[in-house]
Amino acid sequence: MNRRRDFLKKTVLVAGGLVMGNSAKVLASSGNCPAGVIYTKDNPGKWAKIVENHAPIVKMEGKKVTITTKHGMSEKHYIVRHTLVSADGKVLGAKTFYPSDPKPVSTHVLSVGAGSGFYATSYCNLHDFWLTEFRVE
Secondary structure, eight states: OHHHHHHHHHHHHHHHHHHHHHHHHHHHHHOOOOTTTEEOSSOOGGGGGGGGGTSOEEEEETTEEEEEOOOOOOSSSOEEEEEEEETTSOEEEEEEOOTTSSOOEEEEEOOSOTTOEEEEEEEETTTEEEEEEEEOO
């Protein structure tokens, strides 16, 4: 059972990375996320009632980016992964979570300067793929 779960997680993560990598340029230029595929705080679609527990929160301290999802972690419902992606689609950091993890929090260090655009993503095993866009000032 664990092998099957690990296989499914990896498949979802790879697919999510490919979607994010190929879509980041489109998202950056259009400002719109595909409905029913990627959810945001401003466009939560069918998940409007659970935005606060799923949209990634970004905190910057110098070059350090902390991504937090205010979401509980249990065997049946948890955050699977955070990803930090540049506006041009390059994955700059990622962290996979497990139901046994206490909280979905990841920290990444940026190597780029002010004015650059980024996406923080959070994937929930039940409530899909969430994205927060931010800029380094």
